[in-house]
């Protein structure tokens with residue numbers, strides 16, 4: 141900026157500075173500043189995540205920038221009142237500036253752990269982190285704008301009109317951001333899914349989120365584990381039986397019912413299961429959530445979807461505990477990212493690590509077939525009745541084409557990239573359909589294994605399969621999953637579920653297959669799983685709700 145030379149110019153500049161500006165304009169300016177100055181690192185990572193900078197990507201980048209500015213504008217607008225707006229904006233500017241320094245300097249992500257170390261390290265350690273470079277950086281990028289905010293003369297929209305104006309800005313900015321998000325979803329969804337670090341890089345929302353998480357952890361009192369089903373025992377149909385039972389529960393990943401040919405999908409994605417004798421396919425099953433972190437704890441809990449509470453689930457025993465109380469040995473094998481607390485008190489084996497040198501692994505991927513490795517041995521050697529959970533990697537996106545071995549690429553051409561905008565919708569769907577074809581084969585192999593051990597090892601076997609949630613594949617320009625349940629399209633909530641029982645299994649528990657078959661088209665949900673597994677295995681306990689037990693009306697006396 142040129143230095144004013146004359147008195148009249150000095151007076152002009154003073155006039156500009158002394159002019160009152162609208163508080164809303166100041167808030168918008170700060171939103172713009174936060175989105176740019178505070179987020180160099182975020183944007184450079186973001187550009188990389190969407191596949192690098194090019195002219196063709198300019199609309200996506202500009203649109204994303206507009207989304208961030210609009211979001212910040214909406215989030216700051218509720219502060220635009222006299223006495224509140226200046227301290228709030230200054231706090232955001234300084235926080236963003238300090239966060240940006242730490243991210244740039246140390247490559248750290250701003251999360252709960254960082255906040256914890258800031259609050260809980262001694263002052264000597266903390267002062268080591270502070271140095272003159274940082275002070276200078278924060279002074280220029282945070283302090284200078286803060287000074288201008290502090291000096292600004294503001295006019296505030298008054299009364300009811302003022303409130304309405306702010307509400308209008310808040311809703312309008314969010315609506316516009318949402319519209320842009322929908323338009324850019326095909327590119328943004330896989331980029332953000334594949335590069336989760338992005339949400340820790342966007343300042344100051346990362347710092348606010350992390351502080352919130354830290355304080356909640358800090359002030360929450362430890363909750364003792366609530367036991368349920370302590371009264372569980374094996375019921376009367378176990379009397380006089382000498383054969384052990386083995387029940388396999390396959391927890392699918394991101395498999396949507398609509399793409400199973402068993403449910404009428406045009407492509408033959410279930411060539412093996414279609415010929416599986418005695419398999420019962422439940423065609424209308426709704427998931428509890430649209431993401432693994434909700435669905436998996438929910439489906440194993442005694443809570444229904446309507447009553448499900450994430451926090452309560454963490455501190456309450458679930459299906460696997462009740463089965464243990466009844467005397468079963470429970471074993472969880474995982475080819476996913478863990479069991480979300482569901483298997484904390486049972487045997488756990490992680491098969492997802494390629495370093496084990498398993499022949500079912502390629503590159504950094506282990507195919508679901510790995511879950512069956514060593515299973516016959518486990519069954520043979522166990523002295524107790526077994527419940528084995530197999531947690532698939534299934535159809536996890538966006539890199540669908542990485543989920544199955546070469547022999548399963550029946551549909552194509554397939555999208556080989558995580559960058560959806562480089563692929564046609566058909567090629568994305570083709571890759572997804574191949575994952576279902578592979579799951580078809582995996583489930584058929586599981587049934588073969590159980591049929592074989594039933595005859596060779598003298599055990600009675602059964603398998604229950606269901607997916608945790610579905611997936612959007614471009615319907616309404618939506619991809620992946622995780623939409624809020626209330627608005628989630630059926631592609632994300634309609635999941636496959638099927639049951640197979642060896643003859644010995646259904647006979648000993650006197651289960652009427654045709655009665656179950658008749659229920660195959662009834663509307664069911666994850667709510668039924670907890671009670672139906674207990675019902676199928678004739679476990680008697682007060683926590684079993686017969687109304688949700690699929691088997692209740694299908695047992696012959």
Ligand SMILES: [Zn+2]
Pocket residue numbers: 393394431432433608609
């Ligand atoms: Zn999932």
